[in-house]
Amino acid sequence: MLIGLDIGGTKIEGVLLKSSTLDLIEKIRVETPKTHYQDFLAAVEGVIDSLSQQGEVLSIGIGCCGSVDSETSLMKGANIQYLNGEAFLSDLEKRYPVPVEISNDANCLAISEFKTGAARAANDSCAAIIIGTGCGGGIIANGGIIEGRNGLGGEIGHNPLPHFSEEKDGQPVQCYCGSMNCIESFVSGTGFERTYALKHSPLKAVEIFKNAEQGDEAARAHIEHYCDQLARVMGSIVNVIDPEVFVLGGGLSNQDVIYPIVQEKLAQYTFTKSVNTRVVKAENGDSSGVIGAAMLPLIKQKIKI
Ligand SMILES: [Zn+2]
Structure with a gap:
């Protein structure tokens, strides 16, 4: 199974997709914590842990504002201010022994539409x-x-x-x-x-x-x-x-x-x-971000499903 998260300023949406068909198994939505990175990380991990209860997870993809600096591995350019300067990707990689990828909403849209939408x-x-x-x-x-x-x-x-x-x-x-x-x-x-x-x-x-x-x-x-x-x-x-x-x-x-x-x-x-x-x-509408996020590791690390 694949986990995808779409993180915005007001909500964190998570989905669990079936690896073979990319069918939606479960969807969760929680509020994005307003002030501290540690609260934010706990909220993100809460969504991932909850989705993981359904069975073996192959990869985790995250659509989020900002990007991971290629030299420092720290977040930059995020409009969720407290994320900037934090090792968000490394923190998740330490906790979850599966491929984890982060990208922005436009990249997630492109992946979602290329794999299952208007550009398939x-x-x-x-x-x-x-x-x-x-x-x-x-x-x-x-x-x-x-x-x-x-x-x-x-x-x-x-x-x-x-x-x-x-x-x-x-x-x-x-x-x-x-x-x-x-x-x-x-x-x-x-x-x-x-x-x-x-x-x-x-x-x-x-x-x-x-x-x-x-x-x-x-x-x-x-x-x-x-x-x-x-x-x-x-x-x-x-x-x-x-x-x-x-x-x-x-x-x-x-x-x-x-x-x-x-x-x-x-x-x-x-x-x-x-x-x-x-x-x-x-074609994938409001779900494009979160579906594209779930597919990020497949595209970036060429994981076969
Ligand atoms: Zn400009």
């Missing part, structure tokens, strides 16, 4: 992009996840928006990361609302999509422009790794209207101006 027909590559509160990416190439030398593989959200111009995209904007015109500032759900508010008045993303459906020209033009920005991002990814398929996850990915527009615009932003790469919606 792909031979050995896909790129997953989360367009939610933020914008993250996960890249599968040659059948493996690209974590990278610094744990930054797939972090497309903090590259500059390709072909940015003030005329098309508005005033330059500084990202919280310190860089200018980050992709996340435009193509995340937050970015989608930010750029609409600059041109018109503040509205929630779902309202903008609803208005467009009802014939509102300003909303329709904003969506069209948003899809153009997304196509520019994908075109630049095609020119680097040329994935077989793009899978979109996160809140805005539920808006079906964006797919044909992005698909139609993608080719013009690639080197050859002619590609047949598909752009599809994630």
